[in-house]
Amino acid sequence: MDLQVAIDRVTLERAVDLARQLDDQVDIIELGTSLIKDYGVLQIHQALPALRHAKLLLDIKTIDEGEYEFDKGFAAGDILTVMGAASRGTLEKVYALTQQRQKQMFIDMMEINDVKTGQIVDFPQAIYGIHHAKDAQTGFDAAATVAAFHHQYPGVQHISVAGGIDLAMAQKLAQQGIAESVIVGSAIVKTADPVATAQKFMEVMHS
Template sequence: MKLQVAIDRVTLDEAVKLTHELDGVVDIIELGTSLIKDYGLLALKDAPFNVQSSEILYDLKTNDEGVYEFEKGFDANADILTVMAGSSLDTIEQVYDVTEKRNKEMLIDLLEVDNNKISEIAGFDNAIYGLHHSKDSKDSFDAVDTLDKFKKNFPDIKKVAVAGGIDLKQAKAIATQGIADTIIVGGKIVKTDNPVDSAKQFMEAIK
C-alpha cells in the first residue's frame, strides 16, 4: 500500500520545502489543485522540487482539453495526473492514451459520480480509481465502508485510492481491509508541527 501526501493551499516556496522534506519518506507527493491554479504548470515546472525518490502527482482535475492538459502536465515533470470521472468518455480515453504513451500514470477522480458512470469508465486497466469525499460536503465519510461497497460493485477494478479526512486509525483499518492501493492524506500530515514524523507514523500504520 502506498501513502500519498497532498500539499495544498500553501505558497510555492512552502510546497518546495515540504516536498524536499517528504521526498523518500512517502510514496507519492501530490501538488494540489490550489497550487496549480495559484501558480500554473510553468511555475511548477521551473520550481526546484528536484524529487529523487517519491513520485509526483499533479491534481489537475482535468474535465476537458484533456490531451493538451496532460501533455503539459507530464512536460512539467509529473509522474501522475488526475482526470475527473465526470468528464466525457472521449476525454478519459484520450488522456489515458497520452498517459500510456508517456509510460506514466493517471488517477480518475470519482468525486460525485454514480455507479452507472463508474461502470462506463471501469475498463482502464492501468488507471487508478480515486474514491474522493468532497472537502465541501457536510456528510460524514466512512472510508472502510465506502471501499467495501466499491469492491463489491466493481471487483475488476485493480487500482483504488481513497481520500477524505483519513486519520491514523482509519489508515490502519484501510490497510487491514486490503482493498485500497493508495491512501491519500493532506492536513493530518502537512498541517502538523512535524510533517515528516507524521508521515512516518502513517507509513508505519499502513505497511
C-alpha cells in the same frame, strides 16, 4: 499500500519545501488543485524539477482538453488527475497518452453516479480515486466506501482513497488490503512536524 501526501492551499515556496522534506518518507507527493490554479504547472515544474524518491502527482482535475493538459502536465509530474465527470472521449485520450508516456492516470470519481461509474471502470491501468468533495459536509467512512466500491466493481485493480484519514483509518485500510494508496492531507502537512507524522503513518500502514 502506498502513502500519498497531499499539499494544498499553501504558497509554492512552502509546497516545495514540504515536498523536499517528505520526498524520502512517502510514496507519492501530491500538489493539490489550489497550487495548480494559483501558480500553474509551468511555475511548479520550474520550482520543483524532480523528486529523488517519491512520485509526483499533480491534481490538475482535467475535464476537457485532455491531450493538451496531460501533455503539459507530464513534463512536470508522474501522475495526473482527470475527472470521472469528463467525457468518455477525454478519458480515452488521456488514457492513451498516459500509456504511451508510461506514466499514470488518476480518475477522480467525485460527484459521478453509478451509471457513469459503470461506464468508466474499464481503464485497467488507471487509478480510481474515491473521496468526498471538500465542499461536502457529511461524514465519510473510507474503509466502508472502499469495500463497497470493490464489491460493486471487482475488476478495478487500482483504488486510491481520501477523506479525513487518520492513523487508525490508515491502518484499517492497510489491513483491509483493497486500496492501493491512501491520501492524507492536513493530518500530515498541518502538523508541527510533517516528516515525523508521515513516518508514523508509514509505520501503522506497514506494521
